[in-house]
Amino acid sequence: MILQKRRVFLVMMLLLVAAVTGATANPDVRDGCQERCGDVIVPYPFGIGEQRCAMNENFFLNCTSTDDGHHELWFRExxxxxxxxxxxxxxxxxxxxxxxxxxxxxxxxxxxxxxxxxxxxxxxxxxxxxxxxxxxxxxxxxxxxxxxxxxxxxxxxxxxxxxxxxxxxxxxxxxxxxxxxxxxxxxxxxxxxxxxxxxxxxxxxxxxxxxxxxxxxxxxxxxxxxxxxxxxxxxxxxxxVAQNETCENARANKSSYACGINTNCYYSDNGQGYRCACNAGFEGNPYLEQGCQDIDECEYPEKYTCYGKCHNTIGNYECKCFLGMRGDGKGGCQFNTIIAVIGAIVSLVIICLLLFMILSKRRKDRNFRENGGTVLKHQRVRIFSEAELTKATDKYDDDKKIGEGGFGSVYKGVLADNTVVAVKKSKGVDKAQMNEDFQHEICVVSQVNHKNVVKLLGLCLETKVPLLVYEFISNGTLSKHIHDKRSQVLASWSNRLRIASEAALALDYLHSLADPPVIHGDVKSVNILLDDKYTAKVADFGASVLISPGQTNILATKIQGTLGYLDPEYLMTGDLTEKSDVYSFGVVLVELLTGEKPNSNAKSGNKRNIIQYFNSALENNDLFGILDFQAADEAEMNEIEAVAELAKRCLNSVGVNRPSMKEVSEELAKLKAFNQKSWTQQNSDETEYLLGKSSQSFRNNASPPTSQSQTVISFEFENYTDSI
Structure with a gap:
């Protein structure tokens, strides 16, 4: 209510400023130009005050003030x-x-x-x-x-x-x-x-x-x-006249042609040149750039006759006799018995449709209540109607589908206010899960507000399975840009490092700053999206869980996530922790470095586990032999080695020995800051300082302590991907 009052106040202030400054919304003058001088209205192509307000100097007039405050318009001195x-x-x-x-x-x-x-x-x-x-x-x-x-x-x-x-x-x-x-x-x-x-x-x-x-x-x-x-x-x-030339010559020179849209050119009676006029069915100032606008004849029945149902068309209008009548609606309508009978049948059909709509509304209301709408409508989350999302996605047309996985499909939609959204439509649901925990989770996720997390805009509760509405991210998944060699987004190391840092920042936010903290549960390159500026956005909270105060792990009733990215400790124990996200993020780092999928095909055609492949390259001091890109200089090579060491620490099979997402985020942020600074200053001493001992140990091919030894688990079947 307070926000609404503020908006009303702001609109009133803008109107007041417009009145004081003399700005005009008059359709006969250019924007921001004076409408009249004294009692005389000055329409474009004429203008006063500023030269831009007139079509040219021939139409620029002078408006003067007298001692008694009156204004007078002068055609000439x-x-x-x-x-x-x-x-x-x-x-x-x-x-x-x-x-x-x-x-x-x-x-x-x-x-x-x-x-x-x-x-x-x-x-x-x-x-x-x-x-x-x-x-x-x-x-x-x-x-x-x-x-x-x-x-x-x-x-x-x-x-x-x-x-x-x-x-x-x-x-x-x-x-x-x-x-x-x-x-x-x-x-x-x-x-x-x-x-x-x-x-x-x-x-x-x-x-x-x-x-x-x-x-x-x-x-x-x-x-x-x-x-x-x-x-x-x-x-x-x-x-x-607008100009002293023929209409044909004027139209040929578009830069100087004086007539706007929906207008025609005609010759003046004195034969000295041409003027402009609105086309039939249009009105306005034909000399303005926007030209003339369509007349809605149905709003002026006293001028445009219609004895039936009036329908406006561009430049004209249609008039059809009412049901049971025949004839030309503009000239008159007469009673028609046959049509009346048909009308009765149509009325019966309409009644049936109304009954169907009533029953449909009751169904939607029931779904709304069962899906927790009574609670959620009071939260900071927008509730969409089923009809609104059906229209936005063209009835979930296949051409609008932008992602598909085990949960269902994601469709691109355009709302009535031209907002582009992504609508997540599930295939099915276990109604036992639609409890207070689900409602609470939606309330929390809807309040997550971070520049590197895809924002949940709202949801629809009228369907049997709720529909989730997210902001639309235009440049697809990180996975697409890694594995589609036509993409140039990841051609440079600086872009790969920046995207990794932004994704880590989002996960750190979920673990450390969200209230309550959130474990994502399905971190992978498919769930990291890139917007129109190629900024990373973490998406898809279908496998996410909330951590209650004092809780450090969640005992899962079933294993969720994507094979190849799953924490081996989570697979063996069923305990989902924040370090599970750290492991999955380590897989993403390896994927960014090597350009390989977690379970990719080697040149021999056999499946190979990317983690084994990565660790083997490190042990053989062959990191730069498996990279998917070229380092630009020595400084970038140092940064790549540091990121590889960080990925190795994230992939430790023992969760407690992995760094936290906060540590990961901070180290990537340091490397990113140095990378940006190196564009203007090359300082090898500062490089060694920022990279620390990890880089030196990497170069010396030192083995990690025995407490950091790793167990790699490989899976030989396909994974599924969810995307927003």
Whole structure:
């Protein structure tokens, strides 16, 4: 509950930070870009604040602040932007009107010429704008910069004209004329024929301006109007295109193509280039990299008609009539007797399925209780549902199988949150073992937390035999990399030494730091996995046992483990101790050194015991003749000799004469530290110091004390392997 409150608090703080910094999740702008300036929304390809927020410099606009705290968007230095439309491909801006004024004494004030030029992506809209003149003695003319176009209109008054919204603007107090397509520049000029002498009483000024005819309101332009400083502006619609080229050429150059995913390219009406639009059934900003997203038509029944069951599809939707009805769901559905009968039969089948599901749920609940779910659900272990794991493994498809042994199989699975897991599915179980000891063991193993131990993520108790869910380790078993000569992971001694040290560290943790301590019981190269960084992970606790306080050994009711790795003392007495893991780890060290399996085939074709083979090589001072790799230098040879001596001590037939896993781990850690240091500094004195007397005795081919003599037991039948 406390953790949940902390998460809610963290989400609220992140939202607050986003609000303060102005970050936006608006789908029409780039991530982290400002959405609006004042009352004007600025969608991409336009942008403000940072150059990256716009598609290019042609679409970068300026947002300024006034003294009273308001913001204003500028299309150009002298043109405020009032609206941007992605759908229409337009920008509405304010442009100063030209004027021509006279007072009664004949004095004149005027802004009689306005010259306006646009950038390469813009043109004046011929369908929206009209040249408009207001006055009783006014002549307005308009040309382009190249003087390839010219037009004029004249406005007179025969009496006092009242300007209103419904004025026709046909020459009495007001006149209009159109402009052609494709204009990128305008020169607007205003003149008076008689200096307003005859009409100055009610019309001191004339005005000429380009105006959006849809927004023009002549009541804003009474004939008595005089110029206002920087405020006599008209709304002008400017059309824009993404680029001034054809769609074919634009698509060919993918790096500069402006349209995103699920969009189409089309030509603007003014013929100056192309724009982008969402495909049918999609919505969003077509100019953003992610493009347009599918519309779920089923969420908008008022807009997309469906008289039956609606199903959204990519770019469209389907509508099927309900059971017992026929017809096109989009156009209507009618009652169908035959289908109704079939529907009744289907309903009966559904009822049977529901009964089956109820019985299945009761079975799962019973298994859950019998498997200790009532206790385990209160522990720090995740409880998975049977359906969740069935879906994750594609119904335990054979293609998902990544391991198999006497216990059953291991399957790779992907959970709903995309977590990759390994699901251990047993073949069978002795229900007598499903007691409190099993529940306690699962609770303890679920709390084991070490970087070199495969983590148990949870379990499923709804099946007759519980399913165990482990983290997925991507690079397989150590055994695979030892015996598959195509693998290069173990080509260097440093990697072999590091992996051995990491595995020893995990076993030391289980013996010394776990509470209660754990004897693994099945240490072998198959149960040492390598993750995506080739870090060693000890796995498979199927044969593991817990050591109670004051207990030093476990008297096994049956021998478990893998032949070839089993402690001979354990085989003879049935006493499983921590030193049993030490012996098995010694076999792994020999396997790492020689590349041979515990019961491998010699060149003669006969079975040979790797421990005998290893000891014989040591006695004959032929260690480097049986190695599976090449030592890089003298320092590595010293380290290899030390590891061989350590393996020999681990393989002592008398358990009490073997080192503890702590001693093994510490010695391997020292060797690993020296190996890493030798990359930058070669120091033979330090090598001898770290390796100690064991290395010297090895080189002198000294025999171990009689108390360390060993008995080797060989087995001539196959072993089985379990893997996670």
């Amino acid at each position: 002298d043109m405020p932007a009032r609206n941007i439309s992605l759908l229409n491909g337009t920008v509405t801006v304010g442009i100063l009107a030209s004027f021509d004024c006279y007072d009664k004494s004949g004095g004149q004030s005027r802004l009689f010429n306005q010259s306006i030029s646009l950038g390469p992506a813009y043109t004046f809209s011929d369908s929206r704008n009209m040249l408009t003149a207001v006055g009783c003695d006014t002549a307005a003319t308009v040309t382009n910069k190249e003087e390839t176009f010219g037009a004029a209109c004249f406005s007179f008054c025969t009496g006092n004209v009242t300007m209103s919204k419904n004025n026709s603007c046909l020459g009495s107090g007001c006149c209009q004329t159109s402009i052609p397509k494709g204009l990128k520049s305008l020169d607007i000029t205003i003149e008076s024929f008689n200096n307003h002498e005859d009409v100055s009483a009610f019309n001191p000024c004339g005005f000429a301006f380009l105006e959006d005819k849809d927004s023009l309101d002549l009541s804003d332009w009474p004939l008595s109007r005089t110029p206002k400083q920087n405020n006599d502006t008209s709304n002008v619609v400017i059309e824009w």
